[in-house]
Amino acid sequence: MMLEEARKKLIFALDVDSLEEARRWVALLHAKVGLFKVGKQLFTRCGPEVVHMIRSEGGEVFLDLKYHDIPNTVAMASVEALRLGVRMCNVHALGGREMMAAAATKVREEAAAAGLPVPLLLAVTILTSSTDDTLREIGIERPVREMVPHLARLARDAGMGGVVASPQEIALIRAACGADFAIVTPGVRPAEASVDDQKRIMTPAAAIAAGADYLVIGRPIARASDPAAAADAIVAEMAAALAAV
Numbered sequence: 001m002m003l004e005e006a007r008k009k010l011i012f013a014l015d016v017d018s019l020e021e022a023r024r025w026v027a028l029l030h031a032k033v034g035l036f037k038v039g040k041q042l043f044t045r046c047g048p049e050v051v052h053m054i055r056s057e058g059g060e061v062f063l064d065l066k067y068h069d070i071p072n073t074v075a076m077a078s079v080e081a082l083r084l085g086v087r088m089c090n091v092h093a094l095g096g097r098e099m100m101a102a103a104a105t106k107v108r109e110e111a112a113a114a115g116l117p118v119p120l121l122l123a124v125t126i127l128t129s130s131t132d133d134t135l136r137e138i139g140i141e142r143p144v145r146e147m148v149p150h151l152a153r154l155a156r157d158a159g160m161g162g163v164v165a166s167p168q169e170i171a172l173i174r175a176a177c178g179a180d181f182a183i184v185t186p187g188v189r190p191a192e193a194s195v196d197d198q199k200r201i202m203t204p205a206a207a208i209a210a211g212a213d214y215l216v217i218g219r220p221i222a223r224a225s226d227p228a229a230a231a232d233a234i235v236a237e238m239a240a241a242l243a244a245v
């Protein structure tokens with residue numbers, strides 16, 4: 001029971017470079033994870049075909065293209081994500097309230113007009129590979145722990161359905177935005193896994209205990225000697241944490 005609930009919360013990052021490889025991962029993991037995340041690398045290589053492939057295999061898609069542009073461009077790109085039939089897509093909260101509101105409004109209007117389900121619209125707060133030093137470098141003096149809840153509130157007020165953030169900021173986001181706001185967390189590493197380029201990390205159990213709605217995990221599964229077993233172990237760890245909440 002808890003295993004099924006945990007599985008639906010696990011998003012596998014399909015960070016690969018061909019349709020064939022993506023197809024192999026979908027076949028291997030579609031009964032093990034809740035969604036497949038298609039990001040910039042795979043989408044740039046394969047385009048919408050990869051989304052159609054995953055959906056035709058019965059999988060659900062998080063289209064992670066992190067739009068950040070003028071409001072009209074982001075709104076129209078988000079409408080194309082809606083038309084692809086993805087369950088989740090995202091923009092950068094750093095694009096501002098007007099940009100996020102344009103995307104949220106346009107997607108809802110188009111979904112209603114076409115009778116399509118509205119995808120979960122997410123705003124990326126501060127990337128999990130960033131630190132206070134990264135922000136200072138680009139002229140932002142406020143620390144990550146202030147910027148993340150600030151951007152989350154802005155995203156919620158603009159009509160976004162949730163945010164992407166490090167699990168380390170879940171409590172701050174919940175305090176700022178309440179329970180009815182999705183929190184998707186990459187930067188998740190099982191205790192024994194390599195940290196890679198992630199900076200603000202937590203284990204799957206700790207992220208669930210902190211209140212994450214979904215976990216995005218790539219390399220700890222993809223680079224494991226037995227990826228299916230690694231996914232099962234992560235889901236079991238998540239389920240145990242869910243049972244304890």
Ligand SMILES: O=C(O)c1cc(=O)[nH]c(=O)n1[C@@H]1O[C@H](COP(=O)(O)O)[C@@H](O)[C@H]1O
Binds near residue numbers: 066124164165187
């Ligand atoms: O939007 C994302 O998914 C994302 C936001 C963020 O702040 N950090 C982050 O790592 N991601 C994505 O989450 C995935 C994490 O993959 P692993 O580090 O291999 O588990 C990658 O595909 C990243 O592009």
